[in-house]
Amino acid sequence: MQTLVRGSIPATNVVDRIRTLDGARVSQDLDAQGNAILEHVLSDDECQALAALYPENDLFRSRVVMSRHGFGRGEYKYFNYPLPEIIAEFRTAVYPRLAPIANRWNAAMGIDIRYPEAHAEFIQRCHDAGQLRPTPLLLQYGEGDYNCLHQDLYGEHVFPIQVTILLSDPARDFTGGEFILTEQRPRMQSRPEVVPLRQGDAVAFAVHHRPVQGARGFYRVNLRHGVSRLRSGHRHTLGIIFHDAK
Secondary structure (H helix, E strand, C coil): CCCCCHHHCCCHHHHHHHHCCCHHHHHHHHHHHCEEEECCCCCHHHHHHHHCCCCCHHHEEEEEEHHHCCCEECEEEEECCCCCHHHHHHHHHHHHHHHHHHHHHHHHCCCCCCCCCCHHHHHHHHHHCCCCECCCEEEEECCCCEEEEECCCCCCCCCCEEEEEECCCCCCCEEECCEEEEEECCCCCCEEEEECCCCCCEEEEECCEEEEEECCEEEEEEEEEEECCEEEECEEEEEECCCCEC
């Protein structure tokens, strides 16, 4: 097996995989259910190399132990700038595929904000507003760990879709630990959904809310995401959030 370290995780193949995604299906799935699976966007070697970065503290700006804040159990670390190349290239390549969906959603919900075509322009908008801290993060779970339902907002400027990539193999590395979404529609009980992911798969999903077509036009539904309790093993995931933090 090829050994990959921080400086040599290649990004070229990742960008090529993003280009070949079925954009129509991703858009349809996000519209229909608030999430879409992006299959095998990372290779097994890339997943293992990214998970192996977790002990390298110089790559990260902060570490969060979930139990200290009532977030659940487990921990995660936010990367610092400059991001590892593969993460920076992934974020830059995926954003233009999602920005038209985000703009369409805002138009349907009567929100005036529109997002530029290039991620660099949107990040500049964040930085101009004082949102300077990078938000891509690496999460680590052990047996009994879980992540409470939440939303990743971080400031005034929020890109309404984010991506999580499963770096571990559920057939080998852990049991339990399912990725969960809940959707709250007005005057209705919450609808849960478990998203099945394999190693290297990503899920794109609504950060906060999304439009749903009703009998009288579009209405807004609220979403949260989390991770169920790990029953055994260890699980790593990579979170890609497209806005920076205050």
